[in-house]
Amino acid sequence: MSAAPGSKGKVLLAYSGGLDTSCILVWLIEQGYEVLAYMANVGQEEDFEAAREKALKVGASKVFIEDLRRELVEELVIPTIQANAVYETVYLLGTSVARPVIARSQVAIAKREGCTHVSHGCTGKGNDQVRFELAYYALDPKLQVIAPWRIPEFYHRFPGRNALLAYAAEKNVPVSQTPSKPWSTDENLFHISYEAGILEDPNVTPPKDMWKLTVDPEDAPNTPERITIEFKAGKPVRVTNEADGTDVSDALDLFLYLNTVARRNGVGRIDIVENRFIGIKSRGCYETPGGTVLRAAHIDLEGLVLDREVRAYRDEHITPVFGKILYNGLYFSPEGDLITKMVPLTQANVNGSVRVKLYKGTLSVEGRWSDSETLYDMEQSSMDVQGDFEPTDSDGFIKIQSIRLKKWGATIQQQQKKY
């Protein structure tokens, strides 16, 4: 399983089938490596078999295509939903969640196949180089990483697309005839991202035909669609749609069904400027159809069933930290390990169902209930029923709270300060 004689060693290249990684594949062979191609199926639209053939044609000694969709949903997407994790208030971390499963699978195959190196086609300005490499290093500290877009002899040789095309022509690398879009994308079953190209001007409105996953809200059906999502311990366990009789409970199927419903109703688009890990600001557009619905439903249910202080603790001390860990590629790290163990501790009581309406890009919760949880108490909540509540207690509650406020107010008055 060791590399061919004379070789600098075996490299497992994260391969996409596109122009960049095809040229990298050839270039690595040129540098004296044996190259094995690695592709992850994380739910993106892709002709994997065509990519396999292309990899072999341009010189890969082996090709691995791994279906990681289930582990992506079960190990990354669902914990992200449980934690309500988000980056900078609005970004649902669609690219970030896929990186750990891809890197872990790539490292495992590299180990099995005796590769001393792994490689990828990420640029030197983005987040993904960091996410992949920090994961590689944490998972196998001895692995060597080849990042051609950060190697001067590579990036000086290929200053732009034309240089790559010329190289491809010279090396007989097949090139797709589809004209390239004026932006780049990254897709998985959780989301698709659009960035670069014409989007670099943050005031350019994305063209209508850019959005790929979701229908334009204006073109969505004129009647709302309603579904019910059931959670157990904060995990979605069942989605039903009475109108069409849908009833799914497998984690992957359920997630794909949520995608379908959200896509056709135009739910899940955002357009933002974010701060990359390396400190550069960047504009991105994202579609996260099913994830947007799931997140909203989960947050809603927590209102019904989570204790106030547990919710507040999670919101302040887990949600933003987990978001940052995922965004910065630190899922495989001591802190990533810690936080992923903390999330389930907050979710034991997140049991119940949420009724959601989707309509032309809007998403609204129409009701929720829980059969097992009892923190919400209709009678206690009622303004009409007194229950076992003694209104005079509130008197003492307020009076005691006011002790330090009165002291402070008196000080202010005395010092003739003004609000």
Place this chain on the structure above:
Amino acid sequence: MSAAPGSKGKVLLAYSGGLDTSCILVWLIEQGYEVLAYMANVGQEEDFEAAREKALKVGASKVFIEDLRRELVEELVIPTIQANAVYETVYLLGTSVARPVIARSQVAIAKREGCTHVSHGCTGKGNDQVRFELAYYALDPKLQVIAPWRIPEFYHRFPGRNALLAYAAEKNVPVSQTPSKPWSTDENLFHISYEAGILEDPNVTPPKDMWKLTVDPEDAPNTPERITIEFKAGKPVRVTNEADGTDVSDALDLFLYLNTVARRNGVGRIDIVENRFIGIKSRGCYETPGGTVLRAAHIDLEGLVLDREVRAYRDEHITPVFGKILYNGLYFSPEGDLITKMVPLTQANVNGSVRVKLYKGTLSVEGRWSDSETLYDMEQSSMDVQGDFEPTDSDGFIKIQSIRLKKWGATIQQQQKKY
């Protein structure tokens, strides 16, 4: 200005013109107080003059109607937007923001008029009793508060609406002929809330005719509407709508215009279960039309102009704290004072404009720009242009970040743990 001879003193009652506070007014007189009625115009739909007459008719010695709309917008709503403050992820604090201006104005008038007491009609289970009273005590530690709904002889005498109606009849208190709605509301120019009554079952979908401020998304126009909001130091300073030639820059006018646009496009509804300060869970439905738009635009602009770490600091250390302070009625407190002084420190660079599209309940940002801020750098951000960026630097960045991860990864491997 002292109370009439034989009186227990003067009470300034927060008066709404409704059945409850009218009966409280009469009851206070019955208890031996001189009662002055106080009404705050915070933008709610109300016939203030009718209420004035009613107060006088039932025995108020004076009536004060204060227009607090501008200070509500300038001192509370805008700082809330600047801080992106929110309670429990989703509630925009619409009721909370009005309480401080109302309490402050009521205390000022009480002081001026020589009142020894203030009173209100809040129940003993809600947040508003706490918000009003903590503000009263902080602003004037010597004021006495009369909260009839927490006084046993009052609440035992009036166990329900019928007892109040009987008392009103007995005392010649005019009663509105409009049948009361099966929920209660609180309205100001920022929002309206609906709670109690049929809404106490969290799985009951609110009836279509409950929503008062916003058009049902399904009934909203079939074509989107587009506006541009300009911010200076995080404050909205101008809203334009090219389609109809609108161009407003006064803070109050601008906010009211945003309400108009958001209302007609069905933007700003939520339906949630929240945790009250006193620890009871409660279901509430809210409409916050203009505020929803303003908040989204402000968050978007910050992506373009705020430094990453300043944004993160604010998000983690100011946003949730300010939200909790407002919700719990602690605006007038040492910590409220501190946090409101901190907010502007984070907003100096929040200068620029955001283009927003509204359509059938959806709200989307279509672009943003800033003439003065330069942290976003199109060239630096670009994946095509190298600028003064040296890709090899990322190598060192990643390698140094990986030092502790490799140590940890090696430990894990050695201990034969598994991810």
Place this chain on the structure above:
Amino acid sequence: MSAAPGSKGKVLLAYSGGLDTSCILVWLIEQGYEVLAYMANVGQEEDFEAAREKALKVGASKVFIEDLRRELVEELVIPTIQANAVYETVYLLGTSVARPVIARSQVAIAKREGCTHVSHGCTGKGNDQVRFELAYYALDPKLQVIAPWRIPEFYHRFPGRNALLAYAAEKNVPVSQTPSKPWSTDENLFHISYEAGILEDPNVTPPKDMWKLTVDPEDAPNTPERITIEFKAGKPVRVTNEADGTDVSDALDLFLYLNTVARRNGVGRIDIVENRFIGIKSRGCYETPGGTVLRAAHIDLEGLVLDREVRAYRDEHITPVFGKILYNGLYFSPEGDLITKMVPLTQANVNGSVRVKLYKGTLSVEGRWSDSETLYDMEQSSMDVQGDFEPTDSDGFIKIQSIRLKKWGATIQQQQKKY
């Protein structure tokens, strides 16, 4: 097991043997209750048998004396040390940690004995009333609490010590002949507190003879004493003292030995002003001999073995929260439950030994090592050895970190601002 006929029910009174709770015991009987006396042995200096006799003499129908020392150490003290929990930077929570075990044991006996009520002698201004009662209510929501010092007919009848003495004389309650100290104390094996009386003036230096647990540093031995503390998973598992051959490993014995060593060397005194839960400022003096040593050693070891980000997470998100939960009596609460489950997740690698020197009130760490943990790497740390470290990597690390700083610096320069 139900109360005697004619009785208002059985009350389990937290009894100390002192004047207050003896009078309360008699008063409760006078009110028509059957009273059972409950005493917790949490390591305080106390003649439990004398107290038992006294309780029976003044009318208790039963007396329970529970030895809670081991559970106090194992369930409360050690987790507190693991979390480095502290309140307001300096207070080691010595009173707070004892309350949960006492309340839990009292509730368990109340349940077993068919008591419908529990009672205590805490005043209405302090923290302990809150700590006990919140624990009672969480552990058994149906229990009724009798807090005489908050019942007007009790506290008006006994406005001061003399009234209690007169009542004691009238009711044949034996009274200790020892003159009472001009401060009050609370003691357990973790600490002793002094407050009230002459200490209420925060500028009064406590008299030398107040301090009971520790020798005055000036009177401590003139030669240092050295011990070694070994931790496993953040828990102390062995203490050795080569000088005198001590070698203890039982959790309780080990803790008591640390107390002995710290006491004779004058370690563990503080004198502070703190903020009580109810919002009143209060001055307290505390001695926490063994706890002070254990905490310092634990913090030191974490420097050697804990990952930086795990340590930072714990320091920012667990340590202060746990401290506040303990101080405010919320150990038995949803958030207390959550945080106590989180603590051990951070301690898996806290394995190793710390060498500590004690001398006349000072406490210093002289060295530490770990046989199992490897994050500290002498070669990597070395300024002389390069190891597998490439100095040029730091170049990229710094350059990338500087991207956003340069942008910001340029903006500042351009706007002619000044630092």
Place this chain on the structure above:
Amino acid sequence: MSAAPGSKGKVLLAYSGGLDTSCILVWLIEQGYEVLAYMANVGQEEDFEAAREKALKVGASKVFIEDLRRELVEELVIPTIQANAVYETVYLLGTSVARPVIARSQVAIAKREGCTHVSHGCTGKGNDQVRFELAYYALDPKLQVIAPWRIPEFYHRFPGRNALLAYAAEKNVPVSQTPSKPWSTDENLFHISYEAGILEDPNVTPPKDMWKLTVDPEDAPNTPERITIEFKAGKPVRVTNEADGTDVSDALDLFLYLNTVARRNGVGRIDIVENRFIGIKSRGCYETPGGTVLRAAHIDLEGLVLDREVRAYRDEHITPVFGKILYNGLYFSPEGDLITKMVPLTQANVNGSVRVKLYKGTLSVEGRWSDSETLYDMEQSSMDVQGDFEPTDSDGFIKIQSIRLKKWGATIQQQQKKY
């Protein structure tokens, strides 16, 4: 003012007079630069004039010696004390606080003298390279930095001390005859650090003669010394010592006097393992005599005068963040700018005096008072005096707090869970 013809430009080198920076000075000239030497007087023990002569002798075209002691105390040390800033619970940031003033002064001179480059002698593994360079880049984004210990041709040429000595001999660089210590130090008026060499083994106890600033506690006087420190707005404004009649109020003098007292009483030593910014663990010993006293007194006074919630906010949201910013060299950054503006907002009421006793390494507060602040209220605090406090209020306070705990407790019971 431009560089000499044929020169690669002018470099302003941070020069210490030692072997390393003297060799760097010569080497930079060898590389074709004109070198100006920069020395900062931050209170370290140093023969500045001898160093000046040496710099000129080995080829510096100019030498600058800047007295930064006052700005170090006023702009960095005091705000650090105000914020109670600390890194990893115990490190008082002694090295970190000096870096911003040094870097700022060096950048200002570089600008004035037309230097295109700055240089320093920091190694590639430490924190100081990062602290200096991030400050340089933020203060003047166009400055070029030369860090010889990260340039392969430099560090390969000088792999150890012997190579530097040989180079010094060859280039006639005078070398100190004092044998070098088996550790390295960094000193300023706030502290001295010891690291590397024999200290790299974290279990080696530092030799008694290593500690330079403070007397060994065992050799300190046998009688305690007492001083009083007065603060205004959180800043020390006066220190008095009745025993010897000292009374100082100038910020710099006052700080130097605190150093004197603390040094002779053996106060301020620590020995820790910390986590460097670049992720390597490192052992350091530190003496921070005056700073240790000042910090303890400041924390104590805050107990008396700061509102509970302001203190908690500062402790959780400012203290650790400021510590991390200083440690990581981000004082000149958007977040550093923000946090330094926040600190004074928390200190307005920190007015009063603290009485401190120093004795053989121990430091204890013996009393404190404030003439202007009134949050501490002896009567309110008193357990004997009722004041305007109504004990029944605590009833309501506790009952309301218990609402959600009872709900939770009932749930636990129902689910037959156990604590």
